Structure formats: structure tokens, C-alpha cells
Amino acid sequence: MPQQFYTGQWDIRLRPRARGFHLVTGEVLGGTDGFGGIAAGICQVFLLHTSASLTLNENSDPDVRTDMETIFNRIVPEGSPDYVHTFEGSDDMPAHAKSSILGSTVSFPVRNGRPLLGTWQGIYLCEHRDRGGSRHLCVTVVGTL
Amino acid sequence: MPQQFYTGQWDIRLRPRARGFHLVTGEVLGGTDGFGGIAAGICQVFLLHTSASLTLNENSDPDVRTDMETIFNRIVPEGSPDYVHTFEGSDDMPAHAKSSILGSTVSFPVRNGRPLLGTWQGIYLCEHRDRGGSRHLCVTVVGTL
Amino acid sequence: MPQQFYTGQWDIRLRPRARGFHLVTGEVLGGTDGFGGIAAGICQVFLLHTSASLTLNENSDPDVRTDMETIFNRIVPEGSPDYVHTFEGSDDMPAHAKSSILGSTVSFPVRNGRPLLGTWQGIYLCEHRDRGGSRHLCVTVVGTL
Numbered sequence: 164m165p166q167q168f169y170t171g172q173w174d175i176r177l178r179p180r181a182r183g184f185h186l187v188t189g190e191v192l193g194g195t196d197g198f199g200g201i202a203a204g205i206c207q208v209f210l211l212h213t214s215a216s217l218t219l220n221e222n223s224d225p226d227v228r229t230d231m232e233t234i235f236n237r238i239v240p241e242g243s244p245d246y247v248h249t250f251e252g253s254d255d256m257p258a259h260a261k262s263s264i265l266g267s268t269v270s271f272p273v274r275n276g277r278p279l280l281g282t283w284q285g286i287y288l289c290e291h292r293d294r295g296g297s298r299h300l301c302v303t304v305v306g307t308l
Numbered sequence: 309m310p311q312q313f314y315t316g317q318w319d320i321r322l323r324p325r326a327r328g329f330h331l332v333t334g335e336v337l338g339g340t341d342g343f344g345g346i347a348a349g350i351c352q353v354f355l356l357h358t359s360a361s362l363t364l365n366e367n368s369d370p371d372v373r374t375d376m377e378t379i380f381n382r383i384v385p386e387g388s389p390d391y392v393h394t395f396e397g398s399d400d401m402p403a404h405a406k407s408s409i410l411g412s413t414v415s416f417p418v419r420n421g422r423p424l425l426g427t428w429q430g431i432y433l434c435e436h437r438d439r440g441g442s443r444h445l446c447v448t449v450v451g452t453l
Numbered sequence: 454m455p456q457q458f459y460t461g462q463w464d465i466r467l468r469p470r471a472r473g474f475h476l477v478t479g480e481v482l483g484g485t486d487g488f489g490g491i492a493a494g495i496c497q498v499f500l501l502h503t504s505a506s507l508t509l510n511e512n513s514d515p516d517v518r519t520d521m522e523t524i525f526n527r528i529v530p531e532g533s534p535d536y537v538h539t540f541e542g543s544d545d546m547p548a549h550a551k552s553s554i555l556g557s558t559v560s561f562p563v564r565n566g567r568p569l570l571g572t573w574q575g576i577y578l579c580e581h582r583d584r585g586g587s588r589h590l591c592v593t594v595v596g597t598l
Contacts, residue, residue, distance in 0.1 A: 166458055166459060166460060168311055168313040168452070168458040168460075169311060169452075170311060170313075170347075170348045170349055170451050170452035171348070172348040172417060172419065202460075203460045203461075203462040203593065204460055204462075204593065204595060205350070205495070205497050205593050205595055207350050207415060207416075207417065209415075209416050209417050209424070210426075211424070211425065211426030211427075211429065212426050212428070212429075213364065213365050213366045213426065213428050213429055218553040218556075219503065219552075219553070219557050220503050220549055220552065220553050221503045221549055224538055226537040226538035227538045227546065227549055229537050229538075230536050230537055230538050230546050230549075230550075231549070231550060231553070233533075233535055233536070234529055234546075234550045235550075238383060238528060238529075239379060239383075243378075245378055246375050246378070247371040247374050247375055248369055248371035248372045248374075248375050256372065256375050256379075257379075259365055259366055259372055259375075259376070260375070260376060260379045260380075262365065263363040263364070263365050263376065263410055263432075264409055264410070264554055265553055265554070266363075266411065266556065267364050267416075267429070268414070268415050268416065269558070270415065270497060270499075270558050270560065271497075271499050271557075271558065272462060272497065272499050272591045272593045274462065274591075279499070279501070279591055280501065281500075281501030281502050281503065281589070282501075283502070283503050284501065284502075284503055284557070287553075299426070301417045301419075301424055303348065303349065303350050303417045303451075305349060305350055305450055305451060305595055306460050306593075306595060307458070307459075307460035313456055313458040313597070314456060314597075315456060315458075315492075315493045315494055315596050315597035316493070317493040317562060317564065350495070352495050352560060352561075352562065354560075354561050354562050354569070355571075356569070356570065356571030356572075356574065357571050357573070357574075358509065358510050358511045358571065358573050358574055383528060384524060384528075388523075390523055391520050391523070392516040392519050392520055393514055393516035393517045393519075393520050401517065401520050401524075404510055404511055404517055404520075404521070405520075405521060405524045405525075407510065408508040408509070408510050408521070408555055408577075409554055409555070411508075411556065412509050412561075412574070413559070413560050413561065415560065444571070446562045446564075446569055448493065448494065448495050448562045448596075450494060450495055450595055450596060
């Protein structure tokens, strides 16, 4: 018997966050409504911006998010004299680079209508601008009922 | 009524580029023919190489691409005396590392036969070799008609 | 005629590895059983951990894996005095950062029941902990028969 296919797609608007790394698992997955009851499939969470990013990381100790900000500020320092793209502020070019290092997509499996994440995995919004404003995400799920 | 499923898959050959970051959105998506009319789904763009990479970033100011090259050359410097893999040239090992930092895949949602990208998001080919040659990509789209 | 859809999903347990970069293509793809005979689709390999990661890179010269460890230890140094999250050992916070830089997912196309990878692309398990233990992966494939 052929498997029955299902695609679901939702838009999410995240409220403005301070620069830094934020745990947003509940906000992102709360509105996905059991992924339409998909038994097995793939979920893609996509961020429609180039100065923020998404990643999966430790969902328990907030100190990890603090240290992530420290580490990425060191990897891509602000105010380097050889940057050419500076007219949007000193936080802008580093934000673009961080966005490509971390990526604008997280994807993970879906099983029995639920995200299949590790015990310690949460979804981070990585806000690289000083004033990034609201962020637009799109969640897509494809799989078999 | 069950949703009707569609998969499309295309090969793309990009002409050789100079080392650096290049906006290739039009070349990559131009041949995808409306994604077969998918109403909602996922597009995966995949690069079959280990010394170049794909990322999404700012599609407007070319200075961003210049600064990306500056930044990634600093993150993974060339000619470090402790590199062991050196027989393919001093640009080769840094190219492998950059390729893993940036990744060989970009994926994004498809809606109503079109890529759902942010206003400022474009697809970059990141060429990390001094003479990388032509690059082979594969675009796959899955979703519901 | 509508295309016939197929989803497959498998769990994989990788045995404990030493800290470093390890080629695991055979172990990861060996159990996937021809991807159910998918003619065209997407494969997602997902790691359910926050202190290790997955990436695609050069599958031939082991020196590349040695240099990757050197390079990533330099990008995210251990024992920095400004790290706050230190109670799980000096290798833990760098492991989280490396995991987000490299990512917990690799995805690539499937064609005619086989992974469509470049000649030199292999799947790396990147073990960022000194004693990371066994690692849990999930492979999902979606596409058309």
C-alpha cells in the first residue's frame, strides 16, 4: 500500500530580542500542531534574514548562551579596520558573517508527530544585531502519515 | 483528500569562479522551472565538492562578499606551519575547513512554486580554492502540489 | 500519473570515538538499505547531541581530519578565562560552539537509490568531547519511487 504524504507549512514571527543567543524551542514548535500527525519525516525551520541565524544547542544552562555570544564575538570581531561594508553600523558586517557560520536553517527528524531532538537540544535564535527587530521564520514539514 | 506529492531534481554546472564569495541565485534557481508547481515544500541546493561551499547571505551590496572573503581568510589562515595536509597547495586545507564551516547545502522553503527567501537573502557560491574550476550542484525539491 | 512517495527513517548508534574528526560514511549509509529504492529525493542525517557534530568533507587523506581538529581547536580555544559554563570540563563549552559552527545535520540528494555525493565527499563524525561516548544518529529519507 502506498504511503500517504503530508506537507505542512507555518509562518512564525518572533518578537525582537536583544543581541545574543536565545532559546526559542517552545515558540517555534508550539504552533506546529503535531506536525499534522506525520509518522516519519523531516522538519525544516528557516529564518528569512541575513544578520541573525538559527542553531541547535544546549537547552539547559543559560551560561552556554552567554558563552556562545562571547565566542562568536571573538571569531568575528567588530570594528576591524579592513571591513568595507560599514555604513549599516559596526555590528552589521560581523552579523552577516556569523549568520553564514551558524546558518539560517535548522532541520531535524519528525517521528510520531513530534520533533526527534536529543535530550539537550533546543532551538536557538542567534540575534547578531544590536537592534534586530522582529524575525520571520517559516516551518515546513514533509513526511508520511 | 490526500495531498499530491511531487519531487523534482536538477543538476547545475557553475562556470569557474575566482576565489571569493559570489552571488549565484539566478543561475541556481533559474533552471528550476517553478519547482514543478509545488504549493508547499522544501528545496535543497547541494554542492558536490569539499573545497567550496554554499551559503545564504546579503544579496545587495557587493562589499559584503568582499568582507566575507577577508573574514574567512582570517578565521582559517593559510600557510600555518602545523598543517599536515599541504601537498595540494597552501589554499587547499583552509578550503576544506571553510567548506565545513559554511556547509555544502543550503535549504529553504518553497511556496506557490517559488523559493521563500527573505528580501535580502541570496545564494552564495563560496569558492575557497585559487583555481577551483567548474562546480557541480544538485537541486532537489519535495512537496505538495 | 501521480508520483509515488516514500519515507524511510533509521536509527544509528555510533560506537565511542576519540576526540577528533572521523570518517563514518560506511557506518551511516551501510544500514540504509538502498533508501527504499527512492529514484529522487533528500536524505537527512541528524545527530542528537550538542557536543559533537556532523559535516561532509574530504574522504581520502586522513591528514585532513588531523588538520580539521587543529583548526577548530584554534577557532574555539579551550580554557579561555571568560567562559562561564565550565563545570562540565574545559572541553565542554568549546564542544558546544564547535557543534553549532559545524552543525548537527548533513543533508544531500538521493538518486536511483543511492546518495548523490561528490567523489571526495564523506560523512564526518566530529567528536568534540574528550570522552563523548556513543552517539545517536537518525537518518531520514523522503522522495519519489
